[in-house]
Amino acid sequence: MNKPIQCVVLDEDICNGCIHCIKCCPTEAIRVKNQKAVITPERCITCGECIRVCPSHAKKALRDPLEIIDGFKYKVALPHPALYAQFNNLEDKTTVLRALLDYGFDEVFEVAAASETVTEMTRRLISEKKAVLPIISSTCPAVIRLIRLRFPNLIKNISPLYAPREVAASTALLAAMNKTLMPREDIGIILIAPCPGQVASVRVPLGFEKSGIDAVIAISDIFPKMPELMKNADITEAIGTQFSIAGRVGASWGSTGGEAKGILSDNCLSADGIENVIKVLSDLEDERFQNLDFIELTACPGGCVGGMLTVENPYIARVKLAKLRKYLPVSGTRLDDIEINTLFRDGEIEYLPAFNLSDNISESIRLMDELDEILKTLPNLDCGCCGSPTCRAFAEDIVRGGEGKCIYSLIKGT
Amino acid sequence: MILKFDIPGDDFTRAGEASSAIKNKLKQTGFSPEVVRKVSIAVYEAEINSIIHANGGTITLTADEEAIVAVIADTGKGIPDIEAAMREGFTTACDNIRKLGFGAGMGLPNMRKYTDEFDIQSKVGKGTTVTMKIYNKQE
Numbered sequence: 001m002n003k004p005i006q007c008v009v010l011d012e013d014i015c016n017g018c019i020h021c022i023k024c025c026p027t028e029a030i031r032v033k034n035q036k037a038v039i040t041p042e043r044c045i046t047c048g049e050c051i052r053v054c055p056s057h058a059k060k061a062l063r064d065p066l067e068i069i070d071g072f073k074y075k076v077a078l079p080h081p082a083l084y085a086q087f088n089n090l091e092d093k094t095t096v097l098r099a100l101l102d103y104g105f106d107e108v109f110e111v112a113a114a115s116e117t118v119t120e121m122t123r124r125l126i127s128e129k130k131a132v133l134p135i136i137s138s139t140c141p142a143v144i145r146l147i148r149l150r151f152p153n154l155i156k157n158i159s160p161l162y163a164p165r166e167v168a169a170s171t172a173l174l175a176a177m178n179k180t181l182m183p184r185e186d187i188g189i190i191l192i193a194p195c196p197g198q199v200a201s202v203r204v205p206l207g208f209e210k211s212g213i214d215a216v217i218a219i220s221d222i223f224p225k226m227p228e229l230m231k232n233a234d235i236t237e238a239i240g241t242q243f244s245i246a247g248r249v250g251a252s253w254g255s256t257g258g259e260a261k262g263i264l265s266d267n268c269l270s271a272d273g274i275e276n277v278i279k280v281l282s283d284l285e286d287e288r289f290q291n292l293d294f295i296e297l298t299a300c301p302g303g304c305v306g307g308m309l310t311v312e313n314p315y316i317a318r319v320k321l322a323k324l325r326k327y328l329p330v331s332g333t334r335l336d337d338i339e340i341n342t343l344f345r346d347g348e349i350e351y352l353p354a355f356n357l358s359d360n361i362s363e364s365i366r367l368m369d370e371l372d373e374i375l376k377t378l379p380n381l382d383c384g385c386c387g388s389p390t391c392r393a394f395a396e397d398i399v400r401g402g403e404g405k406c407i408y409s410l411i412k413g414t
Numbered sequence: 415m416i417l418k419f420d421i422p423g424d425d426f427t428r429a430g431e432a433s434s435a436i437k438n439k440l441k442q443t444g445f446s447p448e449v450v451r452k453v454s455i456a457v458y459e460a461e462i463n464s465i466i467h468a469n470g471g472t473i474t475l476t477a478d479e480e481a482i483v484a485v486i487a488d489t490g491k492g493i494p495d496i497e498a499a500m501r502e503g504f505t506t507a508c509d510n511i512r513k514l515g516f517g518a519g520m521g522l523p524n525m526r527k528y529t530d531e532f533d534i535q536s537k538v539g540k541g542t543t544v545t546m547k548i549y550n551k552q553e
C-alpha cells in the first residue's frame with residue numbers, strides 16, 4: 001500500500017506564491033508554480049511544517065468538521081492527551097472528559113489509556129527481544145512516512161504495534177457494541193487529534209489495513225466550546241467509575257520524552273522537531289548509536305502538544321501537562337485486560353522510492369551527472385525565486401523533465 | 415558518476431559531511447537501501463580515520479550499474495603494521511579522541527566487513543589509501 005495522501009488544503013485565493021513553504025518542507029515536496037504552491041503527494045509526509053510557516057495562512061490542516069459527529073447514533077470520543085494540556089488551572093482531567101459528554105458524546109475513551117497498554121507491551125517486546133531493536137515508536141504518522149520515504153533500512157525497526165489511537169479505537173468500539181448492541185455503522189469512533197498527520201493516517205493507513213476510527217476532529221476546533229462546558233461540568237458522578245482511567249504513563253505521551261519514560265530503560269532516546277528527527281534517523285541508519293532499546297520520535301517541536309491542530313504554546317502546554325500528571329496514579333490500565341494479538345499491526349510498511357531519478361540505475365546515474373552539470377551553471381544562492389526550494393532542487397526538476405528559468409540568471413542576463 | 419570530496423583534517427564538527435552527501439546522492443540513484451547503507455558506513459569510517467589519524471584527505475567515489483568504488487586517500491603519517499591495525503580493537507587513538515567516542519579500534523574491521531572488496535595501502539611518513547568496492551547485486 002503506497003497510496004499518496006494529501007493532508008494540507010491550499011486556499012488558492014490567499015496563496016500569493018511566496019517561498020516560505022517550499023523552503024521549510026523537509027522532503028522538498030512543494031514547488032511554486034504559476035504563483036501558487038503545489039504539493040507532490042508522494043513526497044508529503046504530513047508533518048504540517050508548511051501550514052505552520054505560511055504567513056498568509058493559505059494552508060489549512062485537513063480534518064473533519066465538528067458536525068460530523070451528528071451523523072452517528074452513538075458517539076464515542078477518543079481524546080488525545082494533548083487536549084488536557086490546552087487548559088489553564090486544570091486539576092483533574094475528569095473535568096475535560098465530562099465536558100465532552102456534555103458536548104454531545106455518549107462515551108469517552110482516553111487515547112492515553114491505550115498508550116499505557118502499548119507502553120507495557122513495548123516493554124515486553126524489548127525484554128523478550130521479540131522485535132528488532134531499537135524499536136522506533138509507530139505513533140507519529142509523519143515520522144513513519146518519513147522513514148518509508150527516506151530511511152528504508154529502518155522500516156524493520158518500526159514498532160510492530162498499533163499506535164495508541166488505533167488500540168483505543170478497537171477497545172472503545174468493542175465496549176460500545178457490547179453495551180448498546182447497536183450495529184457497527186451506528187457507532188461513531190471519533191478521534192480528537194492534535195495534527196493533520198493523524199487525520200491522514202486514519203484516511204490512508206500505513207502499516208495496517210483499515211483504521212478503526214470513523215472521523216477525526218481537531219483539538220483546536222473543539223477547544224473554544226470547552227471552557228463553558230468545563231465550568232459547569234459535574235464530576236461527582238464520574239468519580240469512582242471507569243471514566244478517567246489513564247494514569248501518569250499515558251498522560252505523559254502528550255509531550256516529548258513521555259513515551260520513552262514509560263519504557264523504564266536507560267537506553268531510550270527521544271527527539272522532537274522534524275529536522276532533529278531526520279538527524280537521528282540518519283545516524284541510526286549508519287549504525288552510529290549502539291545498545292538502544294527504544295526511540296521516540298515526534299515531528300512536532302515539544303511532541304504532540306506542538307501539533308498543528310492544538311492551540312496552546314507547546315512549551316507552556318508541556319508544563320500544564322506535567323502539573324496535571326502529578327496527581328495521577330502511575331498507570332491506570334493493565335495489559336492483561338485485552339487481547340495481546342489485537343495490538344499487532346496487520347500490514348507491512350513498504351519503501352516508497354519517490355526520490356529516485358529513474359527506475360533504472362544507469363539512467364539514474366546519467367541523470368545525476370546531468371543534474372550536476374546544470375547545477376554548475378546556477379548561481380547557488382538557493383533564493384527560491386524559480387519556485388524550487390534550492391538550486392539543486394531546481395536542477396533536479398529540470399532533469400525530471402520540468403520547465404522553469406533561473407530568475408537570477410535572467411536578471412543578470414547570463 | 416564520479417564524486418570527489420576533500421576531507422578537512424582539523425574540523426571535527428564537519429566529520430561525516432562527505433559520507434552524508436554520498437549517501438544522499440546514492441539514495442536518489444536507485445541503488446538498493448542495503449547497498450547504500452554499506453557504502454555509507456564504510457566511507458564514514460574511512461573519512462573519520464583520515465581526520466583522526468592523518469589530518470584529512472580526499473574521497474573519490476565512482477558508481478556505475480555494476481558497483482560502487484570508493485577511494486579514501488591521505489598523505490598522513492601512515493600505518494607501520496597494517497596487519498595489527500586491521501585487528502578488532504586495535505587502536506592508537508589517544509585518550510582525548512577516545513573521550514569523543516572514537517578509538518574503539520573497529521573502523522578498519524568494519525570497512526572490510528561491509529564491503530565486497532577491501533584494500534589498504536600505507537607507507538609510513540607518506541600516507542594511506544583505502545580502496546573499497548561494493549557490488550550492486552548482493553547475493
Ligand SMILES: Nc1ncnc2c1ncn2[C@@H]1O[C@H](COP(=O)(O)OP(=O)(O)OP(=O)(O)O)[C@@H](O)[C@H]1O
Nearest residue numbers: 463467468499505506516517518519520521522542
Ligand atoms: N588513515 C590512517 N592514517 C594513519 N593511521 C591510521 C589510518 N587509519 C587507521 N590508522 C591506524 O589504524 C588503527 C586502527 O584503525 P581503526 O579505524 O580500526 O580504529 P580506530 O580509528 O583507532 O578506532 P575506531 O575506528 O573504532 O573509532 C588506528 O588507531 C590508527 O593507528
Ligand code: SF4
Nearest residue numbers: 025044045047048050
Ligand atoms: S506537510 Fe510537511 S511534507 Fe507535506 S508538503 Fe507540507 S511541509 Fe512538506
Ligand code: SF4
Nearest residue numbers: 140195298300304307
Ligand atoms: S508529533 Fe504528534 S502532533 Fe506532531 S505530527 Fe506527530 S503525531 Fe502529529
Ligand SMILES: [Mg+2]
Nearest residue numbers: 459463521522
Ligand atoms: Mg577508525
